[in-house]
Amino acid sequence: MTDNTEFLNMMKEIHDLLAPSLAEDWPELPVERAQGAYLYLADGRRILDFTSGIGVTNIGHNHPRVMEAARKQMEAMLHSAVGITIHQSLLELCHALIDVLPSGLDMFFFGNSGAEAVEGAIKMARYVTQRPGIIAFEGGFHGRTYGAASVTTVKAKYRDHYEPFVPGIYFAPYPYTYRCPFGTSPEAALEWTMYHIEKLFQHQILPHNVAAFLVEPVQGEGGYIVPPPDFLKALRQICDQHGILLILDEVQCGFGRTGQMFAAQTFGVKPDILAVAKSIASGFPLGATVASRDLMSQWKAGSHGTTFGGNPMSCAAGLATLQVMREENVLENCRQQGQRFLEGLQALQKKYSIIGEARGLGCMLAIEMIVPGSDKQPNPQAAMQTLNLCLDNGLLAYMAGTYGQVVRFIPPLIVSSTQIDEALAVLEKVLAQVSRR
Numbered sequence: 326m327t328d329n330t331e332f333l334n335m336m337k338e339i340h341d342l343l344a345p346s347l348a349e350d351w352p353e354l355p356v357e358r359a360q361g362a363y364l365y366l367a368d369g370r371r372i373l374d375f376t377s378g379i380g381v382t383n384i385g386h387n388h389p390r391v392m393e394a395a396r397k398q399m400e401a402m403l404h405s406a407v408g409i410t411i412h413q414s415l416l417e418l419c420h421a422l423i424d425v426l427p428s429g430l431d432m433f434f435f436g437n438s439g440a441e442a443v444e445g446a447i448k449m450a451r452y453v454t455q456r457p458g459i460i461a462f463e464g465g466f467h468g469r470t471y472g473a474a475s476v477t478t479v480k481a482k483y484r485d486h487y488e489p490f491v492p493g494i495y496f497a498p499y500p501y502t503y504r505c506p507f508g509t510s511p512e513a514a515l516e517w518t519m520y521h522i523e524k525l526f527q528h529q530i531l532p533h534n535v536a537a538f539l540v541e542p543v544q545g546e547g548g549y550i551v552p553p554p555d556f557l558k559a560l561r562q563i564c565d566q567h568g569i570l571l572i573l574d575e576v577q578c579g580f581g582r583t584g585q586m587f588a589a590q591t592f593g594v595k596p597d598i599l600a601v602a603k604s605i606a607s608g609f610p611l612g613a614t615v616a617s618r619d620l621m622s623q624w625k626a627g628s629h630g631t632t633f634g635g636n637p638m639s640c641a642a643g644l645a646t647l648q649v650m651r652e653e654n655v656l657e658n659c660r661q662q663g664q665r666f667l668e669g670l671q672a673l674q675k676k677y678s679i680i681g682e683a684r685g686l687g688c689m690l691a692i693e694m695i696v697p698g699s700d701k702q703p704n705p706q707a708a709m710q711t712l713n714l715c716l717d718n719g720l721l722a723y724m725a726g727t728y729g730q731v732v733r734f735i736p737p738l739i740v741s742s743t744q745i746d747e748a749l750a751v752l753e754k755v756l757a758q759v760s761r762r
C-alpha cells in the first residue's frame with residue numbers, strides 16, 4: 326500500500342465497524358507487511374514483534390517455505406470439506422504430527438481454532454467416558470465459544486452476562502506459586518491444588534463422575550504461570566487412579582514454545598487428549614483435538630463434525646511449519662534465546678522493585694508487575710505503561726494476568742540473540758521510566 330493516509334483513515338474507520346467486545350487496550354497497529362520478527366507499519370515504523378500474533382507465528386511472520394507450500398496447495402485446491410473430499414496435505418500433516426507428538430497420540434479431529442480444539446476435547450471426553458464432569462483450573466483461558474468459555478475463569482468479565490454456562494464444570498485452583506495463599510514454594514502450591522481437588526471429590530463430585538481434567542501446562546492468558554514441575558504428573562496419577570482423562574490445552578504453549586515440541590514433553594507427562602491450534606500452521610486457521618486411536622475410535626460416526634476444519638492450505642502450511650521447525654533447529658534456538666531473555670528479565674527484576682517476578686519456560690516469558698513495597702499488590706497501571714513505552718521504543722509485547730498485571734513476551738522461536746538484547750535494552754530504559762512515575 327502506498328497511500329499511508331488512506332490506510333491510517335481506514336484503521337480509524339475499522340474501529341467503528343468492529344464489535345467493541347473485541348477491544349481490550351489493544352494498540353491496533355496499522356501493519357503494511359510483516360517478515361520474520363518484524364512488523365512494518367504504514368507510518369514507516371519497524372516494530373520488533375514479541376507477541377507473534379498471540380503465539381501464532383512461532384517461526385516468524387511469512388516464512389517463505391510456508392508461503393510457498395500454501396500457495397502451491399491453493400492453486401491445486403482451495404477448499405475441501407473433509408470427508409466429502411480428502412487431500413494429500415491432510416494425510417501428510419497427520420503423519421508429520423504423529424512424528425513429533427507425545428507417543429501414542431495418533432488420531433486427529435481438525436477444526437479451525439483453539440476454542441474448537443477445546444470444544445472437541447470436552448465433547449469427546451464426555452462422549453467416550455459417558456461421564457458428565459469436567460474439572461478445569463482457576464485462571465485458565467480456553468477460548469470464547471460457549472463450551473470453552475464455560476471452562477474459562479481468567480477474568481470474571483469474560484463470563485459476565487453469559488450465564489448459565491455449560492453445566493457439569495468444576496474448578497480447582499491452579500498452582501500459582503507466586504501468589505499461593507498456602508505458601509510460595511512449589512511444594513506448597515502443589516499441595517494447595519491437590520487439597521482442593523480432594524475437597525471437590527469429597528463435597529461436589531465423585532471421581533467416577535468426572536470425565537476429564539482440562540489444564541494448560543503453562544497458564545497463558547492467566548499470566549504465563551509455570552506450575553511446579555510435578556503438577557502434571559500428580560494430575561496424571563489421579564486420572565489413572567479413577568479412570569479420568571487428562572486433557573492438556575497446548576493451544577498457546579504447544580509447537581515449541583516451552584522449548585520442547587509440546588509442554589507435555591517438557592513436563593514428562595502423556596495426556597489422553599491434546600488440544601492444539603495457534604502456531605500449528607503459522608497463521609493459517611487450524612486447530613486439532615488429538616488422542617490415541619484406542620480412545621478416539623470410540624467417538625462414533627456423526628457425533629462431531631466440521632465444514633472448514635483441516636482445510637488444504639492450512640494443512641500444507643502446517644506441514645511446512647513442522648519441516649522448518651525440524652530443519653532450522655528451531656527448538657534449540659528457542660531454548661537458548663529463551664534462557665538468555667529469562668536471565669535478562671531476572672537481572673531487571675533485581676534492579677527494579679516494580680517487577681515482582683520474572684518467569685517462564687522456553688520463549689514463553691513474563692514479568693509480573695507489583696506496587697513496590699506492597700505485599701505483591703498487582704500493578705496493572707505499570708504493566709500498561711510498560712507496554713505503551715515499549716511500543717514507543719519499537720518493541721511490541723502483550724498483557725496477561727487476571728488483573729492485567731503481567732507483561733508477557735512471546736517472541737518468535739527464530740529470534741536472534743541481537744533481537745533479545747535489543748528487547749532487553751528497550752525494557753531497561755522503559756522500566757527506569759516507569760519506576761520513576
Ligand SMILES: Cc1ncc(COP(=O)(O)O)c(C=O)c1O
Nearest residue numbers: 438439440466467468545576577
Ligand atoms: C490456552 C488457550 N486455549 C484456547 C485458546 C483459544 O484459541 P482461539 O482464540 O484460537 O479460539 C487460547 C487463545 O488464546 C489459549 O491461549
